[in-house]
Amino acid sequence: MISLQRRLAACIVALALTGAAVTAQAEKPVFEIEIRNHLFWPSELVIPAGTKVKLLVTNQDPTPEEFESYELNREKVIMGQRTAVIFIGPLAPGEYPFFGEFHPRTAQGRVIAK
């Protein structure tokens, strides 16, 4: 029983260390997008495939927006005049559409992983 508990504890420690190592690895490349008049600028963003990137989305509008993408599995509310941090990837090469859920007609864009 004790050995099982020890093994379990060792597993948890190992997992935690892996997590820490992953978090502590080199800084991720940063990409920026702006929301202006319920539009994404740029609406197409090219990022390296197979790499996790840090996306900074700045909402220049006074009203809130929600960054949403089924393909990227991302969803985040961004209040007016605020910048949100969204980590995306690593992605397989391809196109990943995203949209602003509060203004989906105009706020459309896509991430292209190359």
Added chain:
Amino acid sequence: MLLTSVILVLREVLEAALLVSILSALSAVHGISRGWIGWALAGGFLAALGFGYSIDTVSVWFDGVGQEVSSAAMQFAIYLFMAVFIYLIRVPAGSGGRNAAVMKVVMAMIVALAVTREGFEVLVYLFGFFANLKQLLVILVGAGIGTGIGISTGALIYYLLRSAPRGWSQVTSLLLLVLVAAGLSSQAAQLLIQADWLPAQLPLWDSSSVIAEDSVTGQLLYALIGYESTPTAIQAGFYFGGAALMLMISASAWLYTRKYRHGT
């Protein structure tokens, strides 16, 4: 704009409505009065207002991923209350386990937290249109329609569960609850991946060509069983682990009940 509002509100209402219908069906089966629902909805609404109001502050926590972390924490809390609930509902009344008052509090917490988690997005969305009265009216009509469809779907599921024979109704409700809980657990993991607290991986599979997440079926399945078309190994692990843990808790309560019955 009307359609956007309908869809957005419906998506959020559907998840909470589903939980309310499953828990009400189980309450009815076990003869627990359903007065807790009103309190839970009101409490959840107030908490959603508070959370929506403070989202600006919350968002900057943990280097900008406070929104993900607090949402994930709420999802895990709902899961935890569900685990307590699924245990309590399987042990007989009076055995030191089940107690109608405790169960009502647990169910109310599940619903209130779900309403907080889903409701804040709707409120932030609605408040964004407060400056524009004409748009706000359209948005409110859409929100009303979305809420109506969501509640009707919940009512339909409730009556389907209630129309089945008692045993079936109970087993189906509990299984649905296990699946909803599994979905919550994997959604929480997904939020932590988004926050970079859990490592990101390439998806295990892509079933979006079979059932797209933004289709009606996809949305229903998302609310019902936490459907995800491109899950990663970690998400799948949280999903199946979450389901297995709930089933184990339910089984242990059943074994305890058998022992208790044979003991007396």
